[in-house]
Amino acid sequence: METQLKALARLDQKLASIIYAMSLISFDSLTSAPKNSLEGRASALEGLSTFYYETLINEETKVLLDRLKYQLDELDAANGALVQILIDEYEMIGHIPAAEYATFEALKARSSVAWEEAKEKNDFSIFAPKLDQVIRTVKKFVAYRNKSVHPYEVLIDDYEKGLTIEKADAFFDNLRKEIVPVVKAISESPTVINQDFIKKSFPVEKQKQFSEYIMEQIGFRMDSGILAESVHPFTMNLFRDDVRITTRYMEHDMISTIASTIHETGHAIYEQNVSKDYGHSIIATGTSMGIHESQSRLYENKYGRSYPFWDMYYG
Numbered sequence: 441m442e443t444q445l446k447a448l449a450r451l452d453q454k455l456a457s458i459i460y461a462m463s464l465i466s467f468d469s470l471t472s473a474p475k476n477s478l479e480g481r482a483s484a485l486e487g488l489s490t491f492y493y494e495t496l497i498n499e500e501t502k503v504l505l506d507r508l509k510y511q512l513d514e515l516d517a518a519n520g521a522l523v524q525i526l527i528d529e530y531e532m533i534g535h536i537p538a539a540e541y542a543t544f545e546a547l548k549a550r551s552s553v554a555w556e557e558a559k560e561k562n563d564f565s566i567f568a569p570k571l572d573q574v575i576r577t578v579k580k581f582v583a584y585r586n587k588s589v590h591p592y593e594v595l596i597d598d599y600e601k602g603l604t605i606e607k608a609d610a611f612f613d614n615l616r617k618e619i620v621p622v623v624k625a626i627s628e629s630p631t632v633i634n635q636d637f638i639k640k641s642f643p644v645e646k647q648k649q650f651s652e653y654i655m656e657q658i659g660f661r662m663d664s665g666i667l668a669e670s671v672h673p674f675t676m677n678l679f680r681d682d683v684r685i686t687t688r689y690m691e692h693d694m695i696s697t698i699a700s701t702i703h704e705t706g707h708a709i710y711e712q713n714v715s716k717d718y719g720h721s722i723i724a725t726g727t728s729m730g731i732h733e734s735q736s737r738l739y740e741n742k743y744g745r746s747y748p749f750w751d752m753y754y755g
């Protein structure tokens with residue numbers, strides 16, 4: 441068992457290192473990489489994802505995971521979770537031919553650049569062919585897994601363990617019942633709220649200062665992360681002591697900037713609070729996309745859009 445746990449730890453470190461490198465490349469590409477870096481980056485990502493694939497998908501790992509699978513009861517919670525995640529990951533990508541898996545990573549890098557350009561020029565036709573390729577590839581990958589259910593059923597479970605189309609439909613039906621009448625009542629109301637005061641010009645430099653101030657105020661550890669700028673705000677967690685967020689500054693829409701900053705800070709604080717005990721393992725991150733979004737929304741909507749919050753910070 442001890443030998444197997446050592447092998448598991450080695451595998452974990454290798455995979456976490458590759459993910460770390462790929463994440464940094466992605467963060468760089470979305471924040472500061474020069475325009476002409478695309479092909480070099482796509483090639484590097486293709487190489488790294490080949491390395492990731494070969495590190496995980498091989499006979500040695502398969503034997504290791506097969507053995508540990510039957511000893512889950514004897515493992516501590518962290519190792520148990522790690523084994524389960526690796527088994528799921530193995531199942532997810534093991535049926536995909538290595539070359540196709542790696543090419544997909546390069547395709548995503550190219551798509552991301554096309555999307556940025558399309559967004560900037562407000563022209564979907566720039567992004568559409570790439571998006572089409574991405575969707576075709578994902579469908580093909582799902583087909584390789586040979587599941588007898590609808591492809592979306594497979595994908596929804598990849599992103600949110602245990603969620604099904606049926607459960608998601610019931611959830612959204614419920615939301616629709618409550619939300620649609622509220623939106624209707626607001627849009628049909630004769631009351632017009634004067635929003636001029638938030639549409640004034642707010643210098644970007646001041647917004648930057650205010651964003652950093654608010655991040656620190658609500659609990660972001662400033663020495664364990666950074667705030668950068670991107671076309672669309674996002675959070676990139678490398679590990680608990682390096683969680684990077686981005687925001688987007690709009691001179692005449694300060695509320696949008698601040699809401700984005702608070703939202704991403706919510707994601708980041710969740711990551712900064714991952715237990716130190718998990719070290720730099722691949723398990724040292726948020727548990728699912730749904731839980732992650734609950735944290736960002738808690739900060740953005742419950743705190744950032746509340747009266748007490750602005751009573752405190754408006755001045």
Ligand SMILES: [Zn+2]
Nearest residue numbers: 703707733736
């Ligand atoms: Zn979010």
